[in-house]
Amino acid sequence: MGEVWTLAEYRFGKLSSVSFELLNRGKSLAQKLNAPLASIILGFAIKDEDINELIARGADKVYVVDDKNLENFLVESYAKVLIELVNEYKPDILLAAATTTGRTLMPYVAVRIRTGLTADCTVLDVEDETGNLLQTRPAIGGNILATIKTPNTRPQMATVRPHSMKPALPEKGRSGEVIRKKYDDSTFKTKSKYLRFIKDESQQVTVQDAKIIVAGGKGVGKAENFAIIDKLAELLGGAVGASRDVVDRGWKSYPHQIGLSGKTVSPALYIAAGISGAVQHIAGMQTSENIIAINKDPDAQIFHLADLGIVGDLNEILPILIDRIYDYKKREASANV
Amino acid sequence: MKIVVPIKQVPETSNVKMNPETGTMVREGVESIINPLDLYAIETAIRLKEQFGGKIIAISMGPGSALEAIKEAVAMGCDDGVLLSDGKFAGSDTWATSYVLANGIKKLGEYDIVICGERATDGDTAQVGPGIASFLDLPLSTFTSEILSVKDGRIKVKRLVEGGYEEIEMTLPATMTVVKEISDPRLPTLRGKLKAKKIEIPVWGLQHIAVKEENVGLKGSPTRVVKIFTPKVARQGEKIAVRDEETLNEAVDKIMDFLIKKEFI
Ligand SMILES: Cc1cc2nc3c(=O)[nH]c(=O)nc-3n(C[C@H](O)[C@H](O)[C@H](O)COP(=O)(O)OP(=O)(O)OC[C@H]3O[C@@H](n4cnc5c(N)ncnc54)[C@H](O)[C@@H]3O)c2cc1C
Ligand SMILES: Nc1ncnc2c1ncn2[C@@H]1O[C@H](COP(=O)(O)O)[C@@H](O)[C@H]1O
Numbered sequence: 001m002g003e004v005w006t007l008a009e010y011r012f013g014k015l016s017s018v019s020f021e022l023l024n025r026g027k028s029l030a031q032k033l034n035a036p037l038a039s040i041i042l043g044f045a046i047k048d049e050d051i052n053e054l055i056a057r058g059a060d061k062v063y064v065v066d067d068k069n070l071e072n073f074l075v076e077s078y079a080k081v082l083i084e085l086v087n088e089y090k091p092d093i094l095l096a097a098a099t100t101t102g103r104t105l106m107p108y109v110a111v112r113i114r115t116g117l118t119a120d121c122t123v124l125d126v127e128d129e130t131g132n133l134l135q136t137r138p139a140i141g142g143n144i145l146a147t148i149k150t151p152n153t154r155p156q157m158a159t160v161r162p163h164s165m166k167p168a169l170p171e172k173g174r175s176g177e178v179i180r181k182k183y184d185d186s187t188f189k190t191k192s193k194y195l196r197f198i199k200d201e202s203q204q205v206t207v208q209d210a211k212i213i214v215a216g217g218k219g220v221g222k223a224e225n226f227a228i229i230d231k232l233a234e235l236l237g238g239a240v241g242a243s244r245d246v247v248d249r250g251w252k253s254y255p256h257q258i259g260l261s262g263k264t265v266s267p268a269l270y271i272a273a274g275i276s277g278a279v280q281h282i283a284g285m286q287t288s289e290n291i292i293a294i295n296k297d298p299d300a301q302i303f304h305l306a307d308l309g310i311v312g313d314l315n316e317i318l319p320i321l322i323d324r325i326y327d328y329k330k331r332e333a334s335a336n337v
Numbered sequence: 338m339k340i341v342v343p344i345k346q347v348p349e350t351s352n353v354k355m356n357p358e359t360g361t362m363v364r365e366g367v368e369s370i371i372n373p374l375d376l377y378a379i380e381t382a383i384r385l386k387e388q389f390g391g392k393i394i395a396i397s398m399g400p401g402s403a404l405e406a407i408k409e410a411v412a413m414g415c416d417d418g419v420l421l422s423d424g425k426f427a428g429s430d431t432w433a434t435s436y437v438l439a440n441g442i443k444k445l446g447e448y449d450i451v452i453c454g455e456r457a458t459d460g461d462t463a464q465v466g467p468g469i470a471s472f473l474d475l476p477l478s479t480f481t482s483e484i485l486s487v488k489d490g491r492i493k494v495k496r497l498v499e500g501g502y503e504e505i506e507m508t509l510p511a512t513m514t515v516v517k518e519i520s521d522p523r524l525p526t527l528r529g530k531l532k533a534k535k536i537e538i539p540v541w542g543l544q545h546i547a548v549k550e551e552n553v554g555l556k557g558s559p560t561r562v563v564k565i566f567t568p569k570v571a572r573q574g575e576k577i578a579v580r581d582e583e584t585l586n587e588a589v590d591k592i593m594d595f596l597i598k599k600e601f602i
Contacts, residue, residue: 107464111471116559119462192476195504254518312579
């Protein structure tokens with residue numbers, strides 16, 4: 001039985017938490033298959049503590065490729081390295097997060113090694129009789145779920161929707177094997193060049209990474225009113241989301257857009273305020289774990305998805321809510337002193 | 338500059354209906370359209386052509402009806418099109434689709450840029466663009482939100498990633514997938530519509546492009562659909578209406594209870 005591999009994401013000298021979510025996924029699969037679980041980490045100046053963190057959180061092995069050329073993501077060089085690793089060690093399963101990196105790298109690699117790849121999975125399981133990976137994913141804007149397998153080729157590859165699983169927790173005293181690989185310069189020849197990263201200051205927390213998203217729709221009324229959405233998001237340590245109508249009106253920039261032509265997200269909590277719940281919007285957020293909707297219209301579609309629905313004016317409700325959260329936090333803080 | 342734009346014909350999904358028994362989409366009476374996210378790719382191509390001159394070719398793999406999508410692309414401003422259509426292509430997954438499209442593109446001869454939509458609204462995979470790039474062994478920029486410059490055989494682009502943007506430079510020929518932020522698609526023009534009416538779109542099958550039969554269709558697809566089902570969308574939600582001060586406070590209480598119980602605050 002080949003190994004179960006998860007691709008860790010290492011950006012700007014830091015492991016992202018999706019790496020640990022993938023380990024959690026990988027753990028249950030590896031257990032069922034009685035196979036070793038390994039993480040792959042590609043980057044530059046990778047810290048030992050990060051490698052150990054992967055082991056503490058469940059990896060039996062960590063394959064490390066540390067090279068100046070891997071400092072920033074370029075699909076060509078990352079793909080070449082990953083293909084080398086796959087060809088040498090022949091894992092059974094290869095999982096990556098459905099982030100901009102995973103969704104670029106994995107299809108580029110799957111084509112070269114002629115194997116199947118399933119996009120943006122929310123459920124992974126093992127077929128009892130065959131040991132095949134069963135990969136379930138939403139399609140057609142979340143209107144259907146499809147379960148897909150890769151019966152005849154290996155590895156079985158999937159990208160996994162961020163936040164569709166909790167991160168694996170570290171366990172004390174776990175040990176694992178670290179395999180360091182080096183490749184020569186020809187591996188890193190690319191026809192593209194990384195220039196720079198420009199941080200989007202309007203996104204304190206980005207919607208893809210957020211545990212909590214507070215999203216506003218056209219019902220917010222005008223650009224200035226969005227301050228109250230921003231405020232609530234900040235207070236909850238979450239990100240600000242927006243419907244397309246809001247982005248088209250210029251009240252928020254495109255990176256905030258949730259839905260069919262924006263981002264697909266699965267936070268632990270999604271608060272939709274002044275959003276009607278058009279299918280194109282729902283397509284991007286219906287797998288959220290908890291949904292609170294606030295809308296003036298009792299018949300708004302969004303209420304069909306909501307765990308808690310408030311029929312009312314968001315401009316009345318949110319300021320009071322914000323005050324209450326402030327008070328609550330203050331009380332908690334002083335109680336803890 | 339020669340630009341190739343792969344476009345997919347998809348069902349219009351804004352009022353998609355599901356058959357609750359079979360869990361499949363009700364396709365009867367559902368209009369087919371160009372994948373809405375491909376309109377941004379077409380617009381990007383047109384703007385490049387306006388700036389640098391050249392030719393735009395829309396290419397699609399699909400049934401005969403996809404000719405309509407290609408004609409619509411011509412009406413918007415593409416110069417030409419080609420349809421890759423063959424019974425043997427049916428059932429292709431993203432691997433096989435990328436393979437067929439890449440080989441169709443190769444047959445078009447020299448080109449500078451291949452511009453794809455970010456993803457198709459039916460399959461929702463976003464895998465075909467990178468797949469084409471991989472088959473053609475080309476540099477790739479996904480989630481492209483802006484073209485910064487094209488000169489000396491190089492293209493500089495900005496891509497939307499977690500937490501911000503990245504700038505990368507690629508040598509031409511190159512591939513990219515684009516997001517909505519890159520442009521506002523224009524409507525078809527009258528002249529375009531007339532052109533589209535008259536244009537003959539070639540249809541290429543298996544024997545026209547150099548593809549192996551064992552690599553296309555269901556047979557060539559490494560993945561298999563095991564089952565399709567309808568998710569449970571409706572939640573057992575509680576709904577309260579705000580009518581006055583008292584119900585307003587109640588509503589806020591409810592939200593607070595929810596946030597506290599689930600440990601969001
Ligand atoms: C191809 C395509 C792609 C698309 N992609 C996306 C996408 O990615 N994301 C997206 O969001 N949309 C997308 N759309 C658009 C989508 O169809 C809807 O038009 C859009 O989601 C509506 O945004 P909204 O809910 O903010 O506005 P509306 O539908 O206008 O809803 C506003 C809501 O606010 C409520 N409201 C008004 N005032 C208040 C108040 N004071 N307090 C509380 N509630 C109030 C109203 O009752 C109403 O329900 C797409 C459409 C197409 C055709
Ligand atoms: N059958 C097809 N014909 C032409 N282009 C396609 C086809 N399928 C996918 N594409 C292109 O690949 C992009 C991503 O599609 P997908 O991987 O299916 O989500 C689309 O936006 C199109 O540009």
